[in-house]
């Protein structure tokens with residue numbers, strides 16, 4: 001691993017599972033209790049804003065009772081200690097990476113503790129409930145919504161992500177099912193750019209065949225092991 005300088009890490013719901021945040025797919029997953037099209041599309045927001053806002057209010061409120069786990073902590077340790085390039089791209093809307101101390105990171109699917117004005121595009125840190133038609137502190141339009149990338153919307157910072165993938169020597173995917181694009185396609189993009197690819201996941205994902213290596217197990221165990229391996233190489 002001593003030839004590795006630039007790393008891109010992609011994380012999904014599995015990295016936060018051991019903190020007690022439900023994943024999306026599979027038994028007990030968030031999408032078992034809710035239809036995606038009822039709570040996570042622009043059409044749903046327009047048709048039933050109360051339901052959509054309540055769904056995200058509950059998820060935002062739940063953040064106050066969870067904590068980063070050893071996987072988040074290990075990635076924050078890597079962020080502090082890794083002298084080469086690093087970008088942690090999370091699909092998660094929780095704030096556990098940053099609470100663990102990671103800074104070289106971005107939220108490609110948005111963030112629960114952020115509100116977005118649909119009228120002027122301003123963003124605000126938001127810790128409490130966000131009722132529909134809340135006025136924007138910047139432009140006063142009654143248009144604040146959760147800053148979540150819904151299905152059918154374009155994920156954030158794609159140019160920055162693609163630039164990092166083009167420079168990556170190593171791409172590591174952690175705790176994601178590989179079911180949702182464009183994130184699910186990053187492994188093939190990284191591979192095409194010449195990066196080595198590694199998956200750390202509880203079980204085989206839809207993209208496992210695309211990785212040079214898949215390590216199966218809980219993120220809270222596998223991620224600290226991998227980070228130690230990188231920092232001691």
Ligand code: APR
Pocket residue numbers: 011012013014015017018023024025026029091092109174175176177178179180200201202203204205217218219220
């Ligand atoms: N450690 C590692 N992996 C785990 C753990 C764990 N403790 N627990 C579960 N996993 C794995 C599961 O095996 C699964 O492959 O994490 C993955 C979670 O998959 P999903 O629930 O599909 O979550 P994710 O891949 O993040 O979903 C992608 O879908 O609905 C959208 O926008 C939402 O960002 C989300 C996107």
